[in-house]
Amino acid sequence: MIKILILFGTRPEAIKMAPLVEEFKKRKDKFDVKVCVTGQHREMLDQVLDFFDIVPDFDMDLMKPNQNLYNLTAEILTGLKPILESYRPEFVFVHGDTTTTMAGSIASFYAGAKVCHVEAGLRTFDKLSPFPEEVNRQITGRIADYHFAPTSTSKENLLKENVDESKIIVTGNTVIDALLQSVEKVSKKPTLFAEELSKELGEKRVVLITGHRRENHGAGFERICQAIKKLATVKPEVVFIYPVHLNPKVLEPVNKNLSGVENVMLIEPLAYENFIWLMNRSTVILTDSGGVQEEAPSLGKPVLVLRDTTERPEAIEAGTVILVGTDVDLIVNHTMELLENEDKLIEMSNRHNPYGDGQACRKIADFISNSR
Template sequence: PVLEGFNPDYVFVHGDTSTTMATSIAAFYNQSKVCHVEAGLRTDNKWSPFPEEINRQVTGRIADFHFAPTVTSESNLLKENVPSHQIVITGNTVIDALLESVNKVNDDPSDLIKKLNHDIGDQELLLVTGHRRENHGDGFIRICEALKEIALEKPEHLIIYPVHLNPKVQEPVKRILAGISNIMLIDPLAYEDFIWLMNRSKLIITDSGGVQEEAPSLGKPVLVMRDTTERPEAVEAGTVILVGTDKDLIVSETLNLLNNSDRFTEMSKLHNPYGDGKACHRIVEFIKNQK
């Protein structure tokens, strides 16, 4: 009804969700031009990440304009025969949102942030997130066992894990990690609260794509619990380390960063390859110049 009633000239879709794919198809049927923000990310393995890889490939086939966050993303699109004049390298809008939100949350913290800040005190903090479908089952069991070992090895550090609501995540996390004194399992957070928690953390262990991009702008090393990533720029820049769901690798890389101050400092000061916070401005200027 929105497409039929409003009949937009341009429809903007973002990223690689199933909503993104469905909206791009609906906009195509409506003969609106599709503008894909965060375009060109690829693993070229349709099963990993699932279903995001196919979502973004389908969207990429339909899109009229592709706002690629990096040169690598642009290269992926050119290999798929997308005309160069339809691609703009913008940086990623997630960095725009992050930099704006950091200032906002520091100026006006929520009641939850105030409580967390009080509960955490002076402890060094490790932030964990995990939700990906490909890690369900044995993968999450290995992840939780690794976190338990890290917690027992580093009792002076506090691990905070906002636990995804999916029962396939909740069950192993609560079974293996509940009751460990220096692991805090909390409900999922609002975006600005999560930004505060990232900024407060020493390092981050995650399977999230977005966090791979956000955390380096805050100077936070990231261990990525995935075997493949559509964001190879971060790996190449050294701002993230791929550890998959290998228990021993998660433990060893985490402890290495915590115990090796030189390596930690070097990783935390590396340049974020995903932009300068001006992606939205570049997108708007491009669209304004369309005939």
């Protein structure tokens, strides 16, 4: 039996790793699979675990009030030591660019496990944008034994860093696997949230907004809010829905600028299944999330990216997203064009998603099966 530990700590990681957990667990004759969560996020992580019916074998439960990168990194490193020493996995799977990913890859290297990096090779080549994710993914890339790259562009980034080509496998992104499974599940059995909001919205168009990145804290969020307020004023027939991140650096400017605007709905962060439903119900999406840049095109939803850089240039090249940063005029002008120019909206909605066909997890599991 091949012993595998799948490690993650945040909601986005959980979403993207859930179908991989399922894929490995289907192959019981080949793999002994255990799941470890650091709890870098807590409530939002637990929602995803519940939705995908995942019960962690190890839960480090590290989230604390006023958590910082110093403490979190140290606690992940030291907390993983007994887990790795007792289970002794041959392969440890980490995902993307979180502190859990970076510290987990170091701890797994110390323990002598082979590190498998899912969503490998994304780069902006600017270590401060996104912060600290760009450095996290580069450190993980130096440690990883196997690199599961979502696209050929990601593979090229790794080759430029002298990664052995035989260790790079282009798979597509596991988030598409998760999305396609989830949309089917949600459509068969809508949640109470979906049923009630659907009645409230009627036939109105929806612009969905998400935002939480550190690099936008402060002036960036002030500008984003200004743009949303301006859009809401000139498009009173459109509903702008913003599930607001719980970080006070997001909550404060959003509530200050947008509470009381009649056609802006500020709601609490959504459970994954409700967010999937709302993405599918939207006309346009404004986001600084990496995952949404990958998911929304599979639902035919145009995305305006509220960041100055993106480690997902394939989406820009494919025309499924437009980079607008936090510039008020760019946000307003591009959103207005999509809302008022039906041809532009249809053209962008029909663009091919460069992030795969929902078979990434099967390809990853096949590779590991054949590596022995």
